[in-house]
Amino acid sequence: MSIRTIAILSALLWLAACVGPAGVAQSAPESSALVAGPPGIAGTVRDSRGEPAQGAVVYAYRSARAGLRGPADFAAPVDAEGRYFLDLVEGRYHLVARRRASGEDAGPPRPGDAWAPHPQNPLEVRPGFTTRADFRLLAITQPMIMKEGTLTSGDTGFSGVVRDARGRPVSGALVLAYRDRNFQRMPDHTAPATGEDGVFTLYLPQGGTYCLVVRTRTRGQPAAGELYAVLGEGAEACREARRGEIRDLGEIIVRPYGR
Template sequence: MRLALCCCLTCLTLLPACTTTISTTPGGDQVISRMIDGQGQTGISGQVRLKADTSPMAGAYVNIYPNTISNLLGPSQFLSAPTDAAGRYLMELPPGNYYVVARKRLSGLANGPITTGDYYSDHQRILAQVASGKLTQVDLEMLQMRAPMFFKKNLSDTKTDTGIRGVLLDEQGNPLPGGFAIAYVDNNLQRLPDYASTLSNQKGEFTLYLPKGGSYFLAARIKAWDMPHKGEPYGKYGGESALELKIKDNSFVEGIKIRLAPFTGTYKEMNNQRPL
């Protein structure tokens, strides 16, 4: 991880206004290419605010990732200094395309897992286009985490000889990297999952290790906490009804495809407890 140079934020008030240019990809990336003259600087600047009341959030850190293979979790390529009292930040970066995420931990730490009570940026897949001599303007809205993260190493990294291999696809049928499949031992998918796959690679491929054979129900998403929000890419194996998938001990089911589309259901706060 590299610490991006954060320059004097008062200069932001002297920069000319910019026009908003935002688009959304089929995979759910929100692409931002609104730029202003950097007056000798190249990078990203903006404001971090609390979504509930739009108040500025001081002490938040902005993380910059080159791709989504890590699901925008863990150490980032670049890390800002804490946002100032007005919630503003400015990071000098090389030209390129970057995913931008903001986090504020109640511990005050810049790095480490985020947990219940911490804050994270609402739209997790913001892709900023940075051009030489320009400052791309990226404002971030923060939500407070109400449910614990379920994507943890002990859910995905314990290799077994039983499981599922497949591919995540976006709404258009293209491979979706940086997402994961989740498995349930029953058809109640409105709770924390029982198992999660490895993150999908650039080809959308994932592996989901299971402790034993049995009947499972699968879904897929890109966020690692809470219930899906409207517009978040989300899908179930078998469609809306979710098909039961039977797996034998000491074997893998291959070729499973799960297509993700913008979630259109009603958001319900996640039940934090796993079943016994």
């Protein structure tokens, strides 16, 4: 057994030490924690119930410009214990974990899949250390489009929770940002789809005034019955985002379009 293999196994054992009996997470180190070992990123991936997400894959991208879509620069499978290890050189990487219901290892997100970008993207890899990064997968209930205007990290933007008229969180909703009130074109920026808790964070590259739409599809005119919402009529549909601040918009209630 090579020295490098032993080092990788040591890193995975370190991860296992952070998980208690029956896969219950204990007081694990923060995602930014480092442990002496081979350079790379290691951690656990769990589903929405907290169970190991066997069959998932963790992908690493050198850049987030493509919205964490398309062929990744690096990938690592998740084992039966929910653990993975990405063998990487020094640098910064954007990570996303995906588990496809079809069992395929490529293709666009589809309903029934689960995914999660890492909230601390980009993550840094340093020589002589393994970086820890854990994931909790979110279900995808609607086809999702990640375009070039989708950012997965930052310090400027909006946050909130999407609910239906009964107050239930809406999974698979997309929050779209426009520089003006012309909602008939492609949005300038898009938040990743909401998970089962309905929570969203829309990261923006800079401060300014943005007009927001929440919907469960992203192409074409809103369809009858599609869950949809704007923040108000006219100028009330727009909000100011200050640079360096994630502005909390609270609850946004979506209702079937056309009713």
